[in-house]
Amino acid sequence: MLSSPGIGSGLDVNGIVSKLMTAESQPLTALDAKEAKQQTRLTAFGTLKGALSSFQSNLVALSDPAKFTAVMANFSDTTLASASASSSAVTGSHSVEIQTLALAQKLKSANFANTSATVGSGTLTIQFGTYNSGTFTLNPDKAAQSIIISPSNSSLSGIRDAINQANAGVNASIVNDGTGNRLVVASQDTGLSNALKITATDTDGNNTDNAGLSQLVYDASTSGTTNMTQTMAASNATLVIDGISISKASNNITDAIEGVTLNLLKANPGTTSTLNLSRDTASIQNVVSSFVKSFNDLNKTIVDLSKYDAATKQASILTGDSTVRSIQTRIRSAISDPLTTAGGGLSLLSETGISFQSDGTLKLDSAKLSKALNDPTKDISTLFASVGKTSDSLVSFTSAKPETVNGKYALNISQIATQGTAIGSTAAALTINTGVNDSLNLTIDGVNASITLAAGTYTATSLAAEIRSRINGTSAISSAGVKVAVSQSAGNLAITSDRYGSASTVSITGGNGKSDLFGTPVETAGVNVAGTINGVTATGSGQTLTGAADSSGLVLKITGGSTGARGDIDFAHGFAAKLNKLVGGMLNGQLIDSRIDGINSSIKDIGTQRETLTQRLADTEKRIRAQFTALDTTIASMTQTSNFLQQQLSRLPKSE
Known part of the structure; x- marks a missing residue:
């Protein structure tokens, strides 16, 4: 038995088998190349999905109407005060005289x-x-x-x-x-x-x-x-705004001018400064610019993954891919198609200076955008965001979802939201004695609390203030974000939850002061707002009303007023909301995931084929090696026979 192939015959059996197996392994090399290509395609679709996700993140931010109604506040003398404004502030100017600053005792x-x-x-x-x-x-x-x-x-x-x-x-x-x-x-x-x-x-x-x-x-x-x-001494900040004297406990004033926060820094009595409130067009320009940039970033990714270089005749990994073409076409079409119900005097992005270039990118004409922003008849927020415009001042648009259908919706209210209350049945005792009538046990909005009042003689108003202070200062109440107001009428005390709706409750459950202070209190739970939107029953929660059917996802806040017809809500999705819904469908649906699943399936099949082929090659190598080993043995045997015969012939007597 030969221990090493080729020793007996002199043949390079290992070399011969290696070369034969190299030829036999060509299909395996082809599988490796095929798998590498599929892995590259898988990476490409992952890159495309990531680019779409980044684009969508920008669209979510653009869907907020407040992004397009920003107001800028400028105080003429920044050494006296600083100012900021929310989107609810009204543009204009105000004269401000800061007479004194608020001080702490x-x-x-x-x-x-x-x-x-x-x-x-x-x-x-x-x-x-x-x-x-x-x-x-x-x-x-x-x-x-x-x-x-x-x-x-x-x-x-x-x-x-x-x-x-x-x-x-x-x-x-x-x-x-x-x-x-x-x-x-x-x-x-x-x-x-x-x-x-x-x-x-x-x-x-x-x-x-x-x-x-x-x-x-x-x-x-x-x-x-x-x-x-x-x-x-403790003192209030005093100032005069547009000739109106104002006194506030804090130097940070949020409720003097609607939507404006003033941070007083220094008093300067007798001197008037100017507060200018203007539309923050620079901020809006940045928001629109970010949209253009985010689309161009997405477009670059798509082009890089699918372009064909005619000069080098080189195709990209996704050149000609139908999924990529579909994504590109659908997004470009959504950007180009006009809004039919925008309601703000604008229906095309091109009206704000956004237009396609010959290379498929977007370009922003800042001058055209500025013109649109400065046109009082145009509301750019309706062009981008999801916006609902109400005709009733006590009804406000809160939010909407992608499934909310564009349109005009009639609002009818059958019930106004109320707060939970507990009202005393008799005039409260005004003398509080320790251990006699100084404690109350309460449940406010489902949160239990116990309070102890300071002993003393009160007026009905000061007693109400004491009870309110004690309830709101209780850790169980304050940590739960619960708050109450306490008032009196003809000596009868009333506790009212700050919350609205069916979860708003006030219950006086016990304590030695319950009878003296409230008699047999009348406790009434709050109710939710109720009504219909476009004739379809909506869901009420506190002061908010959420629509159904076409208005599904439309959320309104009703802060008061009467029951009955309450006007209309004009609602429309802008481009950001429309594109967000489109891209969301691409990311959450089967458009890309099905391709990724298909590629992963192909890679798995290639792995299965590789395992089968590897096993077949192992069997083939074993068979070839066995054949050459047998040949080696045969040749070695023949060589031995030849050597033997030569030896025997050499021993024969030579003829004379």
Whole structure:
């Protein structure tokens, strides 16, 4: 048995078999090339899908009407104030005189020898409100805060740290004035309604003397105790806008001019500055430019993947591909086709300076766009975004979905949304006694809370403010984003949820003060708005109404008014929304995915063919090698026989 092919015969069996198998393996090489091409096509379709997704992301941003109604605010003297505006602001100019800035109240304690000096222990209660003619009126939107001062943190620095760690709406610091150390307590918020009232429950048994924790009390109302001293009074910002005097608690004013935020920096009484509100055409130009760029980026990807270079006679990987042609054609057609129901005086992108070039790219004529933007009869937002225009000022368009059909929809309201309430059946007791009638258990919008009122004698109005402050300041309520208003009428208290709709509820479930304060309260849950859009019943949730059928996905907000016919809503999808729907269908449907699935299937088939061919080649090599091994053995045997015969012949006697 020969251990190595070719030893017996001298033939290069391994070399011969290798060359024969190289010839036999040509189909395998062809499969490798075929698979590489399919992998390249797979990558190409992935690149195309990514480019479409990027284009769609830009279209989503363009679908927002606010992108095309931006307003720019400029204050003539930027050292006095800065300004910004939302799309709801009305263009024009306003004269502004800033007389005073809003300030936060600051209080200082008496001097202490050092920061480790013991002050006292007990509980500090901080309330926020307004001092006026010797009366402190509670700020109903800010809850009282209680801070426990234990003996372990009863030093000056310990009390400072306890106050700051409590997040009670004030900041505490220690100032050394050269004669000693003073605790300074400052309201975090400016304005008259955020002045401080600090009371103490002192462990020494006296809550108002100038010893122990009561050294830190401050109540500037008549008969109040002021052991701390005011160093800065709380004050409102005062200004005059267009001759109208305005007072605001904050230097950041959002509700003086609709849609405008003023950030006051410096007072300059007697001097008038100008606030100019103008359409932010530069921002809109950028938005439109980004659309043109995003399309051109997509177009470049498509061209690179499918172009044919006539000079080099080289085709791209997707040259002639029907799917790519379909995508390119459909998008270009959607851009070129006019909108039939835009409603803003524009129906073609070319009217805003966007047009196709000979190479298939888009070009923006900025001058033409500016002309359209400055034309009061044109509303460019309707050309791009999904926009609904309402004829009733108390009905506003919120949003729409791609499936919402363009058209004019009649609105009819059968029920206005209301808020949940609990109204007392009798006039409230105005004297609150600790442990007697000072607690209430409530459920507001499904959130449970318990409050304890401060003991004292109130008016009906101040009691309402106290209850509101306590409810809104409860962590369970505030952390859930729930809020209430509390009012009184003829002494009867009413708690109203800020929320609208069937989820808006107020229930007084118990507490020792329920009967004294509310008697047997009448509790009424809120209801959702109800009505029809174009005669089809819509779905109400709070103040929002969502359409069905053709108006499916159309969301309106009804903030008041009467029941019955409430005018029309003119709705239309713009180009961005139309293209977004088209591209979304391409990405989420079978147009590209079916091609990718087909390529993956082909690659899988090639893998199967490779496995079969590889096995066949292995069998072929085994057979050829066996044949050459047998030949090698035969030749080796014949060689041995020949050598033997030669040896025997050489031994025969030579003839004379």
